[in-house]
Amino acid sequence: MRHSPATMDSLLTKPAGPAIQQTVLLVGPQSDAPPGLLPLLHSLGAQSQHADSGERALEILVAEDIALVLADVALPGMDGYALTQWIRENSRTRHIPVILLSNGVWDAAAIARAYEAGAIDYLGRPVAEPVLSSKVAVLLELDGNRRRLRQAISHIDSTKAYYESMLNAAGEGVIGLDRDGHMRFANPAARLMLKVENDQLVGADYRMFYPFPAGDVPHWEHTPFFHTLRHGKETRIEETIFMRHDRTHFPVSLCVSRLAGNGDGLVIVFQDISQRKALEEALRRQAVTDPLTGLNNRSGFKSAFRIALDRARRARKSVALMFIDLDHFKRINDTLGHAAGDFLLAAVATSIRECVRSYDIVSRIGGDEFSVVLDELDDASSAAQIAGKILTALRCPFRLEDGMQVTISASIGIASFPECSDDVDMLMQAAGVAMYQAKSDGRNLYHFYMPEMNAKARHRLMLEQALRVAVEDDGFFLHYQPQVDIGTGRVVGYEALLRWDHDRIGSIAPSTFVPMLEETGLIIPMGQWVFSTGCRQRHAWNSMLPEQCSLSVNLSPRQFADKNLVPQIQRVLEANQLPPYQLEIELTESMLMSNTEHTRNLLRSLKDLGLKLSVDDFGTGYSSLAYLKQFALDALKIDKQFIDHLTTSSKDKAIARSIIQLGHNLGMQVIAEGVETADQVETLQQLGCDVVQGFYFGRPVPAGEVGRIPQAVAVGAQ
Numbered sequence: 001m002r003h004s005p006a007t008m009d010s011l012l013t014k015p016a017g018p019a020i021q022q023t024v025l026l027v028g029p030q031s032d033a034p035p036g037l038l039p040l041l042h043s044l045g046a047q048s049q050h051a052d053s054g055e056r057a058l059e060i061l062v063a064e065d066i067a068l069v070l071a072d073v074a075l076p077g078m079d080g081y082a083l084t085q086w087i088r089e090n091s092r093t094r095h096i097p098v099i100l101l102s103n104g105v106w107d108a109a110a111i112a113r114a115y116e117a118g119a120i121d122y123l124g125r126p127v128a129e130p131v132l133s134s135k136v137a138v139l140l141e142l143d144g145n146r147r148r149l150r151q152a153i154s155h156i157d158s159t160k161a162y163y164e165s166m167l168n169a170a171g172e173g174v175i176g177l178d179r180d181g182h183m184r185f186a187n188p189a190a191r192l193m194l195k196v197e198n199d200q201l202v203g204a205d206y207r208m209f210y211p212f213p214a215g216d217v218p219h220w221e222h223t224p225f226f227h228t229l230r231h232g233k234e235t236r237i238e239e240t241i242f243m244r245h246d247r248t249h250f251p252v253s254l255c256v257s258r259l260a261g262n263g264d265g266l267v268i269v270f271q272d273i274s275q276r277k278a279l280e281e282a283l284r285r286q287a288v289t290d291p292l293t294g295l296n297n298r299s300g301f302k303s304a305f306r307i308a309l310d311r312a313r314r315a316r317k318s319v320a321l322m323f324i325d326l327d328h329f330k331r332i333n334d335t336l337g338h339a340a341g342d343f344l345l346a347a348v349a350t351s352i353r354e355c356v357r358s359y360d361i362v363s364r365i366g367g368d369e370f371s372v373v374l375d376e377l378d379d380a381s382s383a384a385q386i387a388g389k390i391l392t393a394l395r396c397p398f399r400l401e402d403g404m405q406v407t408i409s410a411s412i413g414i415a416s417f418p419e420c421s422d423d424v425d426m427l428m429q430a431a432g433v434a435m436y437q438a439k440s441d442g443r444n445l446y447h448f449y450m451p452e453m454n455a456k457a458r459h460r461l462m463l464e465q466a467l468r469v470a471v472e473d474d475g476f477f478l479h480y481q482p483q484v485d486i487g488t489g490r491v492v493g494y495e496a497l498l499r500w501d502h503d504r505i506g507s508i509a510p511s512t513f514v515p516m517l518e519e520t521g522l523i524i525p526m527g528q529w530v531f532s533t534g535c536r537q538r539h540a541w542n543s544m545l546p547e548q549c550s551l552s553v554n555l556s557p558r559q560f561a562d563k564n565l566v567p568q569i570q571r572v573l574e575a576n577q578l579p580p581y582q583l584e585i586e587l588t589e590s591m592l593m594s595n596t597e598h599t600r601n602l603l604r605s606l607k608d609l610g611l612k613l614s615v616d617d618f619g620t621g622y623s624s625l626a627y628l629k630q631f632a633l634d635a636l637k638i639d640k641q642f643i644d645h646l647t648t649s650s651k652d653k654a655i656a657r658s659i660i661q662l663g664h665n666l667g668m669q670v671i672a673e674g675v676e677t678a679d680q681v682e683t684l685q686q687l688g689c690d691v692v693q694g695f696y697f698g699r700p701v702p703a704g705e706v707g708r709i710p711q712a713v714a715v716g717a718q
């Protein structure tokens, strides 16, 4: 280790440790101490020890730290020469200066003998006090310097050991570079990370660990290290690459500082950040991957889609975005459980993957929503082929973990670049709109986005929002339409019909808002409202209407599936003291078709309550009639579409006749809906229909106007 002279000087002049204690050993007769010596020692801060023989002197020399020996030549036993020689030959004492004293004459032979033995000087007795003083003072000063130097070296050694142990223990790699970029030092951590031995490293230049792309090796002066050297400013590099001795690379973060002191070199402290980077990468991957299917998640999809669009833009190719939403997936979860749902989602992911090319981007962007980006298409219409292929693949039964087979379908919306838009979000929105169109057109379909869909979608969104407001703010009301006994002309019932008038749009058709209520689930609170409002109203009419006159209320599929339906109806009946036969529930064929335990239990419970049950829109749904014998139903309602052309179409007439006969044969009443003319009434009379309902007898009216409806009318040509 090199030190500047200034540093060395300060080490020598400023004692680094405790004050120096010097002892002078006088060997000879006690009374022969040279005059003035003891006061001199006192003035120099030194002390004395006395030995009257050479052997005793040896004991003291071994035991104590002596600064100077003044020994008589003539001693009992071992003489001064022998003592001096021993001192010189002993490693512990060889540095101690010895001055020999003699009462005799110092002739040439004696002087030669003294020097040969290792004495530093000789004096004859009587000793001249000034001579002795000057020699002792000089020798003690030299000894003092030696001791201070020894202290300083020991201090440096312990400081060095301290820093070395810190460097050795440090987890960070520490490399020392000289001003030309040559390595001077590397701590064990640096050597371990660089996989290099100390002797291979020291003297090698910075390129050993700091790689550059081939052909672009900057001169030392263009490195960040040299920059630090020149400007003295610490440089931190959050991420760069270092090279191991085996030429493999690894990422590091580092800090370069100029060495303190003469600034002749640099110290680089670095950390291997491979683990941190791997963790970051894992987190990044997690952030873009859907753990269930291993596909991109929504955010992974968006960035991959963005890249695909940029590429297509440059290559002037088309990109098609498909939005795939499974149909009625909720049912799978509800009936088979969430775990089966998850299993199916993973199987669907695999199935979709198998329908596309390996480089097409497949993602799961939500619960049961997938997307496919068909990259670099020559023509967007080939997306149609792939959509068809996906629909077919998804229609194939999937086998679940327990061996059970399930069949599903999907609805697909397709939007293409550049036709629809060149913006990621707009394309996603367009594909979503097209997908909803496919859903509302019956599902298991694909649709390409068309601009007019957007307006429709916006309109629908607006309506949906208005619908929510109306549900909360009591924006709905009921109208009541009379049902007339075709034989007597008496009003035998009223059908409660839900109505909605929007402030700005005006009256909105039930065919528009009822499916929306159903889809949004708002039908549950609305259905409840219809029951309680209708029943309250029916109760209020008690004095005005005959006791047998019933109120019919339509039930939606969601209400039908609602477990709370029966207790709710029961509560409403009780709250309004309504006898159950005054309430008729209108069901649709599709509800009755699902011959599940739930359906059977529900219908049984409704019947047990004493309610009347009728089948609405009969003849428009499924062709199976098996359910008619399964359940105890009270009435069939012939759909308006068979009534409209009843008098002109022999087929419609035949259908109406068949329905009436079927109903009667099964012990049910038959009600004709949408009756608008006297001819229709007459025909229905001829066919034996029981009850008629339609504009001919009265439009649906608010509750307040029901009182004005005559309770008996003339029916047809009686």
Ligand SMILES: Nc1nc2c(ncn2[C@@H]2O[C@H](COP(=O)(O)OP(=O)(O)OP(=O)(O)O)[C@@H](O)[C@H]2O)c(=O)[nH]1
Pocket (backbone or CB within 6 Å): 292, 325, 326, 327, 328, 329, 330, 331, 333, 337, 338, 339, 340, 341, 342, 345, 366, 367, 368, 439
């Ligand atoms: N098993 C499972 N189900 C999920 C997951 N994420 C969402 N879902 C369910 O997927 C269903 C998605 O339903 P929707 O798409 O709204 O409706 P749907 O029943 O598919 O009906 P349509 O889309 O109108 O044909 C909901 O019931 C969600 O609870 C999931 O990670 N695992």
